[in-house]
Amino acid sequence: MLPLMQIGELSERAGVSHRTIHYYERLGLLQPAEREGAGYRYYDEMALKRLEKIAALKRLGLSLDEIAMVIDLYFKDATGIEGKEKVLEILRGQLARADAQLVELQAFKRDLEANIERMQYLIAEARQG
Amino acid sequence: MLPLMQIGELSERAGVSHRTIHYYERLGLLQPAEREGAGYRYYDEMALKRLEKIAALKRLGLSLDEIAMVIDLYFKDATGIEGKEKVLEILRGQLARADAQLVELQAFKRDLEANIERMQYLIAEARQG
DNA sequence: CTTAAATCTACACTTGACGTCAAGTTAACT
DNA sequence: AGTTAACTTGACGTCAAGTGTAGATTTAAG
Numbered sequence: 001m002l003p004l005m006q007i008g009e010l011s012e013r014a015g016v017s018h019r020t021i022h023y024y025e026r027l028g029l030l031q032p033a034e035r036e037g038a039g040y041r042y043y044d045e046m047a048l049k050r051l052e053k054i055a056a057l058k059r060l061g062l063s064l065d066e067i068a069m070v071i072d073l074y075f076k077d078a079t080g081i082e083g084k085e086k087v088l089e090i091l092r093g094q095l096a097r098a099d100a101q102l103v104e105l106q107a108f109k110r111d112l113e114a115n116i117e118r119m120q121y122l123i124a125e126a127r128q129g
Numbered sequence: 130m131l132p133l134m135q136i137g138e139l140s141e142r143a144g145v146s147h148r149t150i151h152y153y154e155r156l157g158l159l160q161p162a163e164r165e166g167a168g169y170r171y172y173d174e175m176a177l178k179r180l181e182k183i184a185a186l187k188r189l190g191l192s193l194d195e196i197a198m199v200i201d202l203y204f205k206d207a208t209g210i211e212g213k214e215k216v217l218e219i220l221r222g223q224l225a226r227a228d229a230q231l232v233e234l235q236a237f238k239r240d241l242e243a244n245i246e247r248m249q250y251l252i253a254e255a256r257q258g
Numbered sequence: 259c260t261t262a263a264a265t266c267t268a269c270a271c272t273t274g275a276c277g278t279c280a281a282g283t284t285a286a287c288t
Numbered sequence: 289a290g291t292t293a294a295c296t297t298g299a300c301g302t303c304a305a306g307t308g309t310a311g312a313t314t315t316a317a318g
Contacts, residue, residue, distance in 0.1 A: 038314055060237050073244050088248045095241045098234055105231055108189055112224045115202055119217045167284055
């Protein structure tokens with residue numbers, strides 16, 4: 001069988017605290033591969049990938065609840081997913097938001113670049129009076 | 130003199146509550162143009178623009194504290210700004226983050242589109258299975 | 259076999275970004 | 289002048305996303 005890791009290693013490798021992993025588990029975001037007798041959690045490499053995916057989705061501005069709704073899409077066989085129309089609806093909403101975000105982000109970038117140029121000019125000006 | 134508005138009008142036009150405006154004021158994000166005798170706040174059009182800018186920066190994932198650090202760049206005469214190198218550093222950091230976010234967002238979009246297609250296929254298949 | 263390190267559950271606390279409620283003040287309308 | 293609408297501050301509540309801590313248990317190491 002594949003080597004499993006405990007929560008400590010997983011948390012270290014994923015860069016999140018073990019408390020956070022417990023918390024995600026309560027929200028249904030990830031489950032340990034195994035939970036033997038005494039209750040220690042054992043995880044496989046998939047768990048790490050899941051945590052990385054969760055982090056990526058978070059950076060895009062999704063809430064943990066929203067992530068919970070779609071994370072299985074990335075890891076489960078899609079044929080097994082319930083409520084496909086619901087999922088589709090969620091995905092379409094996310095796509096629309098991502099598009100809007102892209103537009104705003106690009107405008108923000110242009111603003112930033114203009115401001116940086118302005119600052120550089122002002123600094124140079126101040127330097128040689 | 131220019132027409133000033135009270136907090137009610139500002140909050141309505143900006144689409145935020147007056148408590149939010151109070152809160153932003155405490156964080157140093159915006160100040161009323163005037164505060165006469167009894168303490169009523171009076172705002173000019175700049176305040177509205179500021180609130181809109183704040184909302185835009187929030188959508189990009191900046192915290193209110195981070196916004197407070199840069200908002201003046203958009204509204205004050207840059208020649209008056211202290212610590213230009215510091216500001217420049219902040220801007221460069223934001224630019225780097227924006228770039229990273231753009232890349233991730235584009236990848237996310239591609240994922241979403243693939244998932245949507247897959248879902249559509251699965252739904253069609255299930256319908257006439 | 260004992261001890262130290264890791265983990266468990268459960269509950270409480272924190273932070274950011276507000277919202278709610280209440281009591282009091284001021285401005286606007288008639 | 290009186291009523292109503294808008295505004296004030298302060299205290300407290302809430303929700304998401306965690307973090308901290310305690311006491312018990314368990315596993316791993318010497």
